[in-house]
Amino acid sequence: MLNRLIWKTRISKLTGTKYPLIMAAFARHGIIEFAAAYSNAGGLGITTALSYELKDFKKKLKKMQDFTDKPFGVNITVNEDGDKETYLKYLEVAISAGVRIFTTSAYQANFLAERIHEAGCYWFPKCPLMRHAISAQKAGADAITLMGMESSGNKNPFQHTTLVNLTMGTRLLNVPIIAAGGIGDAHGFLGAIAMGADAVCLGTAILATEESPLSVEKKLSRIKTDIFTEEYHQSLYHRRYGGTRVPSPSTAFHKEIIPLKDFLENIMYGAEQILKSWGFDKEEFNTLSL
Numbered sequence: 001m002l003n004r005l006i007w008k009t010r011i012s013k014l015t016g017t018k019y020p021l022i023m024a025a026f027a028r029h030g031i032i033e034f035a036a037a038y039s040n041a042g043g044l045g046i047t048t049a050l051s052y053e054l055k056d057f058k059k060k061l062k063k064m065q066d067f068t069d070k071p072f073g074v075n076i077t078v079n080e081d082g083d084k085e086t087y088l089k090y091l092e093v094a095i096s097a098g099v100r101i102f103t104t105s106a107y108q109a110n111f112l113a114e115r116i117h118e119a120g121c122y123w124f125p126k127c128p129l130m131r132h133a134i135s136a137q138k139a140g141a142d143a144i145t146l147m148g149m150e151s152s153g154n155k156n157p158f159q160h161t162t163l164v165n166l167t168m169g170t171r172l173l174n175v176p177i178i179a180a181g182g183i184g185d186a187h188g189f190l191g192a193i194a195m196g197a198d199a200v201c202l203g204t205a206i207l208a209t210e211e212s213p214l215s216v217e218k219k220l221s222r223i224k225t226d227i228f229t230e231e232y233h234q235s236l237y238h239r240r241y242g243g244t245r246v247p248s249p250s251t252a253f254h255k256e257i258i259p260l261k262d263f264l265e266n267i268m269y270g271a272e273q274i275l276k277s278w279g280f281d282k283e284e285f286n287t288l289s290l
Contacts (some may be wrong), residue, residue: 005272008286011143011199014070014122015101018042020193022124022145022178024203025075025105027051029213032060034260036067037211041261042268043202045072046103046158049090057090061097064267073101073284078109095119103145106154110139112213124202126180128156130165130172144173145201148181152204152248157239163195170196173210186270193195195215198287202264205250209260216257222247223254 001080009020015191021043023035030048038044045068051124052060065071076087076093091112093271094102102116105126116123117140126145127133146169148162149155160168162181169177179197183189184205205214208219226232235246 004283005268005275006284007268008284008288009193009198010288011178013288014143014176015073019264020199021189021264021267022046022073022103022199022201023206024180024201025077025103025126026203026207027077029207030075031213032064033060033067034211034213035072036064037260038206038264039068039070039072041264042070043264044101045070046075047072048075048077049094050077054086054089054093058093058097061094061099065097070287071101072099073103074099075103076104076109076112077105078107078112082107084111088115095121100167113140124178128154128159129177130160130168130261133169133173137173143174143176143178143198144169145178145180150181150182150248150250151180152236152246154240154243155240157241162174162192166192166197182249184248184253184267186267186274188250189267190271190274193287202250203253204248205253206260206263208251208257209252209263210257211260219257222251223256225251227252 007019012020019042023038023046025046025048027048028051030051032047035045035047076090101122103124106113113123122142124143125136125141126147127136128147133146136144146165148165150160150162162179166179176198178199178201179192180201183192183200189200207214208222232246236244
């Protein structure tokens with residue numbers, strides 16, 4: 001499926017990717033093969049540093065460059081009781097390997113940001129609350145992933161919806177915004193861009209693709225998830241600190257296990273067709289001047 005539309009946003013400019021699509025961090029599932037497939041499909045693949053032992057991480061990054069010649073980034077998930085020196089060692093390995101874009105998640109990562117910027121690289125922290133995003137912007141974030149309450153993974157009881165995060169984020173933040181939470185099709189992608197996002201982060205939405213390291217059984221289980229049951233709703237929106245037992249609602253956009261490239265192309269081709277139906281007839285969709 002070929003797309004003729006060229007996408008230009010502040011994020012695609014920073015990352016050098018074909019599409020303004022960022023891969024989420026997946027702890028042990030954020031392996032290099034999965035991230036490389038995402039980059040090859042036109043987005044920014046993200047490999048999660050702590051998926052590997054430190055002694056193996058350097059070898060894995062070198063192998064990653066055998067799998068793709070496209071841009072990719074590294075995530076470092078910071079735990080409250082984690083060892084800062086260990087995180088910095090992972091960071092140094094990635095910087096030495098030529099990685100330019102780093103995402104961070106969980107707890108504050110300002111100590112990593114200092115070294116990231118010192119090395120001339122970019123820092124994209126993930127924030128569940130607006131006050132966290134404002135704090136990260138003050139600390140020098142180059143872009144911020146705003147996590148709506150529709151997100152899976154670790155939750156904050158005071159999260160707002162993706163819609164509120166984006167529309168308020170455009171008023172309160174100056175840095176590029178990456179939308180996260182419940183997005184998994186062309187309408188969601190284009191809606192996020194229209195609400196002020198410079199890119200979309202795909203997490204749950206891609207875990208049922210062929211390249212995902214999940215087992216076939218787990219992928220099929222996700223595809224069969226009924227997101228409209230009371231049990232699902234209570235599990236996702238539990239309003240407590242901590243993770244969820246269910247995937248985000250974006251899992252509902254999967255009907256079958258397909259290649260990651262097809263999934264991303266379906267989103268971007270669908271967004272192009274929506275724009276065409278609205279009378280958009282240019283060859284480039286450019287938000288850089290907005």
